[in-house]
Amino acid sequence: MSTASEWRATRNVAARTRLERALPACFPAPVLQHALARPLIPPTPRLAVESYWRAHLLRADRLARALATRSGHPEGWTWRLGTGKDSGLAATFRLPPSPFREPAHARGKGHCCICGQPVYRFGWHRDLWDVGAPNKNARWHAACVTAWKFWVAPSDQVKALKARQRHRCAASGKRLFKTAEVDHRVPLYRVWREHRDAPWPTLLDYWGAPNLQVVNRVVHVEKCGQEANERALSRRAARTAVTPGEPHGDAHGEDDPHPDLSPR
C-alpha cells in the first residue's frame, strides 16, 4: 500500500466514524450511499448532502426549478435590472432573476433565498424529521446552491452536459471535441428582450438544463457571430426608431453591461 492510500484509508475510517456518529435516525438513503462510496468520505451529514448534489447536478437543477414553481413569484414582482449596488437587483440579465434575494421579497431565515421554499436540516428540501418548522439558521437548500452555481457558470459543468448528449454536438450531431463549448439555445439577451414577462419559474428554465447545449467550438463561434449581428441590427433599429431628444436604445437596457459574465 502506498503512503497516499494508507493516508486515505486512515482518513476515511475517521471520517466514517464522525459521519455515522452525527447521522440522525432518519437520513436520505441515496445520500448516505453516495457518501460512503466517495474516495474521500465526507465527515459530516451536511457535507454528505452537498457532495450528493454536486454529483447529481442535473437532478439539483430540476429540483431547484420545481421548488421555484411551487413558490411562484411574489405578488407584484417583475424582473428588473439594478443600476446601483443598493438596489439589491442584479445589474445584468446574464444572472437568473431571483425575487427571493431581493430585500423587498425575501422570506427570511428558514427559507431558501433561491427558490423561496422552507429549508430543513442539512439544507434538505423536505421535512424528513417531522420537525414541523424550517431550520431557522438556514437560508438555502443544498440542491439550490448547486443549481445556482450551475446556472451562473454552466461552462464549469461541461463534462456533465457532454455526457447528457452522449458526447455528440447538439447542433451538428458530430462527435464533440475537447474544445466543445456550452451554449444557451435561446441566448440570454433574447430572454431579457422577448421573454422577460414570463412567469419567474419559467424564466429559470432558460438558465437550466432545458436551455443548455454543448456544441463544437466552430459551431459556437458561428452562432455567436450571428447573434452579435442580430443584436447590432436591433440596436440600430432602436436608434432610428427614437425621436430626437429621447434617450437612445431600449429603455430597459438592451446592452449587456457585464459581457465578462458570458458563460464561455
Ligand SMILES: [Zn+2]
Ligand atoms: Zn431552494
